[in-house]
Amino acid sequence: MVRISDVAKMANVSTATVSRVLSNSGNVKKETAEKVLEAIKKLNYQPNLLARQLRRLETKTVLVVVPDITNTFFSKILRGIEQVAIENDYEVLLGDTGNSLEREKGYLDILRQKKADGMILLTARLESHLLEEISHEFPVVLACEYLEGSDIPTVSIDNISSARKATEYLISLGHKRIGFLSGPMDVILSRDRLKGFKQGMMQHDIAIEPNLIQEGDFSFESGFNLMTKLLALTEPPTAVFASSDEMAIGAIKAIKAKGLKVPDDISIVGFDDIKFASIFEPALTTVSQPMFEIGQKAMELLIKLIQKDKLEKSQYILEDQLVIRETCKEKKKDMIKM
Amino acid sequence: MVRISDVAKMANVSTATVSRVLSNSGNVKKETAEKVLEAIKKLNYQPNLLARQLRRLETKTVLVVVPDITNTFFSKILRGIEQVAIENDYEVLLGDTGNSLEREKGYLDILRQKKADGMILLTARLESHLLEEISHEFPVVLACEYLEGSDIPTVSIDNISSARKATEYLISLGHKRIGFLSGPMDVILSRDRLKGFKQGMMQHDIAIEPNLIQEGDFSFESGFNLMTKLLALTEPPTAVFASSDEMAIGAIKAIKAKGLKVPDDISIVGFDDIKFASIFEPALTTVSQPMFEIGQKAMELLIKLIQKDKLEKSQYILEDQLVIRETCKEKKKDMIKM
DNA sequence: TAATCTAGTGTAATCGATTACAAAATAAAA
DNA sequence: TTTTATTTTGTAATCGATTACACTAGATTA
Structure with missing residues (x-):
C-alpha cells in the first residue's frame, strides 16, 4: 500500500508538505507542489481516509x-x-x-x-x-x-391536512360511508392521517363508524385483507381512503376479486404516489408526496x-x-x- | 467524548487491559474484567471504530x-x-x-x-x-x-438459457413472429438474453427478423415506446419477450393503448419477477430471478x-x-x- | 531449591494521515 | 547592509484504538 510517507520520500519533501498539497491549503511553492503531484501520480497514491477521518474526527x-x-x-x-x-x-x-x-x-x-x-x-x-x-x-x-x-x-x-383534503374530495363526490385503511398506529404519521380523515368527516357532519376504520401496516397484503373485511360488512363503504398506495392497490385487488369495480362501485384514494400508482389500472388517485x-x-x-x-x-x-x-x-x- | 483511556483510568488498569476486555481476547482476570465492564457501563463508553479500523486496517x-x-x-x-x-x-x-x-x-x-x-x-x-x-x-x-x-x-x-427457455415457451404456444425488447447492448446481460432468444428461435428454424428486435434500457418508458414502434409495423409480432418486467409492463400499456388485448392479441413475457409483476393485470408471465x-x-x-x-x-x-x-x-x- | 512455565498486566510502538509549532529561506523595508 | 515580515518547509504531537513485547508473580516441574 502506498502511504503519504512514500510520496514524501519520492518528492523529497516532508509528509506535512504532501498533506498541504493534498488539501490545497496553506502555502506551497508551485514547483514543490508539482513535484508532489507528480509523485502522487507516479505512485497512484490515494490517501487513506480512515487515517484522515480519525485525525479530523469526522x-x-x-x-x-x-x-x-x-x-x-x-x-x-x-x-x-x-x-x-x-x-x-x-x-x-x-x-x-x-x-x-x-x-x-x-x-x-x-x-x-x-x-x-x-x-x-x-x-x-x-x-x-x-x-x-x-x-x-x-x-x-x-x-x-x-x-x-x-x-x-x-x-x-402535513399529514393531517393532506388526509383531510383527500377525505373531503371523496365527500365532495357524494360519498358518506367512507372506509379508512390506516397504517400501524405506533407510528405518528398513521395517527395523523387518521386524524385528518376524522377532521374531514366531522367538518361535513358525517358520523365516523369505527368498523370502517381498519389498521394495517402499509403493505399490499394488509390492504387486500382489510378491504376484504370491509366488503364483508352488511353495508360496505362506497369509498375507501388508504394510507399508502400499496394498501390502496391491495384494496382494489380485493374489490376486483369480489367482482366489483373501481371506481364504479367503490372509489379509492391512496397515499404517497409511488411510481406504480400511475401505471396500475385503474390509475390511482392519491396524495402525492414530494x-x-x-x-x-x-x-x-x-x-x-x-x-x-x-x-x-x-x-x-x-x-x-x-x-x-x-x-x-x-x-x-x-x-x-x- | 469518552475514550478508552477514561475507562482505563476509572477502572485503574491500562488501556491494553480495557482493549483486551473489549475484544474478549487474551487473559484477563475475572475481577479485573468486571471492574472494566463496570466502568464501561458507567461511562457509557463506545469504542471509536475509526481508531480501531485504522489500527486493524479494515x-x-x-x-x-x-x-x-x-x-x-x-x-x-x-x-x-x-x-x-x-x-x-x-x-x-x-x-x-x-x-x-x-x-x-x-x-x-x-x-x-x-x-x-x-x-x-x-x-x-x-x-x-x-x-x-x-x-x-x-x-x-x-x-x-x-x-x-x-x-x-x-x-x-444463466441469462442465455433462461432467455432461450422463455422464447421456446412462446414458440410452444404457436408463436413465430416474436418481438424482442432488449436492454442496453453495452451490458453483457442484455447481449446474453438476446443470444438466448436467438438460440431459441433458431432451434425451431424460425427466421429472426431484425426489425422485431428493439434496444431499450430496461425502463417502463422504453418498453412503452419500443412496443409502440413494433405495433406500427405492417405485420406486428404476435408475441413479445421483454428483457425486464418494467419493459414488459410498458409494452402491455402500449398494446392496451392501441385497443388490443394481452394475451388475446399479443402474448408477453417479462424478465426478473419484481413484486409488481404479480400485482399488475394481467399478471405477468416472467423469468423469475432469485x-x-x-x-x-x-x-x-x-x-x-x-x-x-x-x-x-x-x-x-x-x-x-x-x-x-x-x-x-x-x-x-x-x-x-x- | 532452582529452573521453567503461565497467567495477568503494563509500556510503548503502531496504524496513516493532519496540523500546531518551530525553523529556515526568501522578500521587503529601513 | 541590517532588520523585519512573509513565505515555505520540516519536526513532532496528535487522533483513539490495538498489540508486540516486557515484566511480575505465582504455579509447576525437575
Missing part, C-alpha cells in the same frame, strides 16, 4: 435508516438524500431495518461508534427518549416522521447540523398534492329500497 | 454499487446482501449511480481510499480493464453481471474474498424459473387472407 458519512428499502417510496427519498450527499462529498451508509424495531435500535450504535457523522431516520418507532437522547449527542434528522413535543429537526408533509425533495431537504438539514449551523426552524413542511386519476367517481345513486 | 464495511435503487429488482438483491452483512457484522455503504457511468467510476475511489473492505457491483458498464485492475487490488464481486474472459467472482443466473439469494451469495463470496479464503469457483449460477401467469396464450388461428 467520517464524511451519514447513516440513513430505512424501514424497507424495497418500497419505492423510501428508495425515492434515498435518491434525494444521495444526490445532496454526493454534491457535498458525503457517503451514505444504508441501514435497512426490514421493519424490525430491534435493528432500528441497533443502528443507533453505529452513530455512537462514530461510523457516521449524522443520521437520517425514515422511520421512528423507537421509544422517543432514546431518540431524544441520541439527538442531543449527534446530528439527527427525521424524514416523513416526527416526534411529538420534540425539537429534532423534521422534514415531512419524495425526492423530502430526501434533499433532510440531507441539507443534516449537513447544516453537522456543520453546527443554526437552523431557521426545526419543522419543515413540504407541499403535497392530491393527484386525481381514475379511481374515484361520484357515488352511485342509492337504489330504492324495497 | 472497515467492516462493504460498498454496494447499484444502478438504480428505486428499481425493486435491485433493492431486493440489496436486501439479501444486507442480511448476510448484518450476520457477519458488516455495514453496507450504498452507491447509487442513477445509471451514470461517471458515478459508477467515482465509487471505485471509495474502495481505493479504504472506506470499504470490498465491493459488490450490481452494474458493470465500466471499461473492463478498470474493473480488472481494481479487482486485483481489492475484493470485488459482480452480481447479475459478469465480465467476459475475466475471473472476477460472479453470481448470476434476487434475494443472489444478494446473499454475492455477500458470502465477498466475505470469503476479504478473509482471503479460497473460492471453489468464480462463477456461481443460480436457478431461475419461468413463472407462468396470465400474459401468454396460444397464438390465434391465422385469418384467411383475401
Whole structure:
C-alpha cells in the first residue's frame, strides 16, 4: 500500500508538505507542489481516509435508516438524500431495518461508534427518549416522521391536512360511508392521517363508524385483507381512503376479486404516489408526496447540523398534492329500497 | 467524548487491559474484567471504530454499487446482501449511480481510499480493464453481471438459457413472429438474453427478423415506446419477450393503448419477477430471478474474498424459473387472407 | 531449591494521515 | 547592509484504538 510517507520520500519533501498539497491549503511553492503531484501520480497514491477521518474526527458519512428499502417510496427519498450527499462529498451508509424495531435500535450504535457523522431516520418507532437522547449527542434528522413535543429537526408533509383534503374530495363526490385503511398506529404519521380523515368527516357532519376504520401496516397484503373485511360488512363503504398506495392497490385487488369495480362501485384514494400508482389500472388517485425533495431537504438539514449551523426552524413542511386519476367517481345513486 | 483511556483510568488498569476486555481476547482476570465492564457501563463508553479500523486496517464495511435503487429488482438483491452483512457484522455503504457511468467510476475511489473492505457491483458498464485492475487490488464481486474472459467472482443466473427457455415457451404456444425488447447492448446481460432468444428461435428454424428486435434500457418508458414502434409495423409480432418486467409492463400499456388485448392479441413475457409483476393485470408471465439469494451469495463470496479464503469457483449460477401467469396464450388461428 | 512455565498486566510502538509549532529561506523595508 | 515580515518547509504531537513485547508473580516441574 502506498502511504503519504512514500510520496514524501519520492518528492523529497516532508509528509506535512504532501498533506498541504493534498488539501490545497496553506502555502506551497508551485514547483514543490508539482513535484508532489507528480509523485502522487507516479505512485497512484490515494490517501487513506480512515487515517484522515480519525485525525479530523469526522467520517464524511451519514447513516440513513430505512424501514424497507424495497418500497419505492423510501428508495425515492434515498435518491434525494444521495444526490445532496454526493454534491457535498458525503457517503451514505444504508441501514435497512426490514421493519424490525430491534435493528432500528441497533443502528443507533453505529452513530455512537462514530461510523457516521449524522443520521437520517425514515422511520421512528423507537421509544422517543432514546431518540431524544441520541439527538442531543449527534446530528439527527427525521424524514416523513416526527416526534411529538420534540425539537429534532423534521422534514415531512402535513399529514393531517393532506388526509383531510383527500377525505373531503371523496365527500365532495357524494360519498358518506367512507372506509379508512390506516397504517400501524405506533407510528405518528398513521395517527395523523387518521386524524385528518376524522377532521374531514366531522367538518361535513358525517358520523365516523369505527368498523370502517381498519389498521394495517402499509403493505399490499394488509390492504387486500382489510378491504376484504370491509366488503364483508352488511353495508360496505362506497369509498375507501388508504394510507399508502400499496394498501390502496391491495384494496382494489380485493374489490376486483369480489367482482366489483373501481371506481364504479367503490372509489379509492391512496397515499404517497409511488411510481406504480400511475401505471396500475385503474390509475390511482392519491396524495402525492414530494419524495425526492423530502430526501434533499433532510440531507441539507443534516449537513447544516453537522456543520453546527443554526437552523431557521426545526419543522419543515413540504407541499403535497392530491393527484386525481381514475379511481374515484361520484357515488352511485342509492337504489330504492324495497 | 469518552475514550478508552477514561475507562482505563476509572477502572485503574491500562488501556491494553480495557482493549483486551473489549475484544474478549487474551487473559484477563475475572475481577479485573468486571471492574472494566463496570466502568464501561458507567461511562457509557463506545469504542471509536475509526481508531480501531485504522489500527486493524479494515472497515467492516462493504460498498454496494447499484444502478438504480428505486428499481425493486435491485433493492431486493440489496436486501439479501444486507442480511448476510448484518450476520457477519458488516455495514453496507450504498452507491447509487442513477445509471451514470461517471458515478459508477467515482465509487471505485471509495474502495481505493479504504472506506470499504470490498465491493459488490450490481452494474458493470465500466471499461473492463478498470474493473480488472481494481479487482486485483481489492475484493470485488459482480452480481447479475459478469465480465467476459475475466475471473472476477460472479453470481448470476444463466441469462442465455433462461432467455432461450422463455422464447421456446412462446414458440410452444404457436408463436413465430416474436418481438424482442432488449436492454442496453453495452451490458453483457442484455447481449446474453438476446443470444438466448436467438438460440431459441433458431432451434425451431424460425427466421429472426431484425426489425422485431428493439434496444431499450430496461425502463417502463422504453418498453412503452419500443412496443409502440413494433405495433406500427405492417405485420406486428404476435408475441413479445421483454428483457425486464418494467419493459414488459410498458409494452402491455402500449398494446392496451392501441385497443388490443394481452394475451388475446399479443402474448408477453417479462424478465426478473419484481413484486409488481404479480400485482399488475394481467399478471405477468416472467423469468423469475432469485434476487434475494443472489444478494446473499454475492455477500458470502465477498466475505470469503476479504478473509482471503479460497473460492471453489468464480462463477456461481443460480436457478431461475419461468413463472407462468396470465400474459401468454396460444397464438390465434391465422385469418384467411383475401 | 532452582529452573521453567503461565497467567495477568503494563509500556510503548503502531496504524496513516493532519496540523500546531518551530525553523529556515526568501522578500521587503529601513 | 541590517532588520523585519512573509513565505515555505520540516519536526513532532496528535487522533483513539490495538498489540508486540516486557515484566511480575505465582504455579509447576525437575
